[in-house]
Amino acid sequence: MNSSKIIGMGFYVPDNVITNEDLSQKIDTSDEWIQTRSGIKERRWASEEITTFDLAHKASLNAISNAGIDPQDIDMIIVGTLSSDYFFPGVSAQLQESLNLNTIGAFDIKAACSAFIYSLSIADQFIKTGMAKNILVVGAEAQTKLIDKSTKGRDIAVLFGDGAGAAIIQKTNDKSFILSTHLHCEGKNIKNLWMEAPGTSPGSWFENNNFVPERFTPAMNGREVFKNAVKRFPEVINEALVYNKLSIKDIKLIIPHQANFRISQAVANRMNVDMNIVYSNIHKYGNTTAASIPIALTEAIEEGRIIKGDHIILAAFGAGYTWASAAIKW
Ligand code: UT7
Secondary structure (H helix, E strand, O other), rough: OOEEEEEEEEEEEOOOEEEEEEEHHHOOOOHHHHHHHHHHOOEEEEOOOHHHHHHHHHHHHHHHHOOOOOHHHOOOEEEEOOOOOOOOOOOHHHHHHHHOOOEEEEEEEOOOOHHHHHHHHHHHHHHEEEEOEEEEEEEEEHHOOOOOOOOHHHHHOEEEEEEEEEEEEEEEEOOOOOEEEEEEEEEHHHHHHHOOOOOOOOOOOHHHOOOHHHHHEEEEEHHEEEEEEEHHHHHHHHHHHHHOOOOOOHHHEEOOOOHHHHHHHHHEEEEEHOHEEEOHHHHHOOOOOOHHHHHHHHHHHOOOOOOOEEEEEEEEEOOOOOEEEEEEEE
């Protein structure tokens, strides 16, 4: 059977740095609150003219360059995002056009913080079945355009950031490849983390007599999300270990979705592993939803934290709820 491997990664974040201090000038919060509750020191916010597509495009060019591949060899594009430039079609269609990739299949995946692993899993299946050879997989968000940046929205405003990460997934006969992916969803929790509108449910459109502005911004039940995250992350990491007959001691690095440093600490605690095998860059970028894992993976590679032959695990949890893991032999 065919296998697939990641042959190149890249990321891009907007220039506009927003520190905790900047936020506390505008809303009722503090550097101390944000750092102790989340580990975040600063994040990037895309300025008005920068869109999710712009970030995705730049991250893709970096991944293509690092992979050393001719872009014309790419035969599919998958983009994970919840903040596409347009309601429809997806960012993937804009990327296909901007990269000059003549009529190849391109689609978006809306699985929030798990969207990069969901997309990676889909890419892996297409390669395993022989239907594709080189797939561009992207996680990208300019989501801070959607959030309420007043004190009312402070629980969310301080956590989230913008950015994009991209990977080129290629068919391989190598001993290094994506070993497994496991995907989950529990839709009964939709309302614990969602943006209700715009949508097609009653009252979720811009009708004069029915317009509720609060519906048009993300809302989160932070404590519930936190509780579920610290349960599901270890579960899905263990699922990957059991499936691949690996022990946690075989894992060089766990790259979790960067939701909250305290969540990562709690996961390490539950799994009885040292925090030095749990990658974190949340202090610099906050929670970038679908972009957080590919950004973290790119930085981990650049920092020499992953070398050929290492086993790593990617893991995510977020809105839906969705959660997922990928085990990779690098
Ligand atoms: O990507 C996956 C999705 N997201 C997550 O994984 C996030 C999961 N949840 C969390 O990370 C945490 O729940 C938060 C960081 C969002 C909040 O931390 P918490 O320790 O659960 O705080 P809390 O929501 O229980 O709020 C504690 C207090 C409240 O005040 P009272 O009611 O105790 O007076 C909040 O109003 O902190 C207040 N608060 C703030 N204070 C200053 C909430 N947000 C802020 C803020 N600055 N930004």
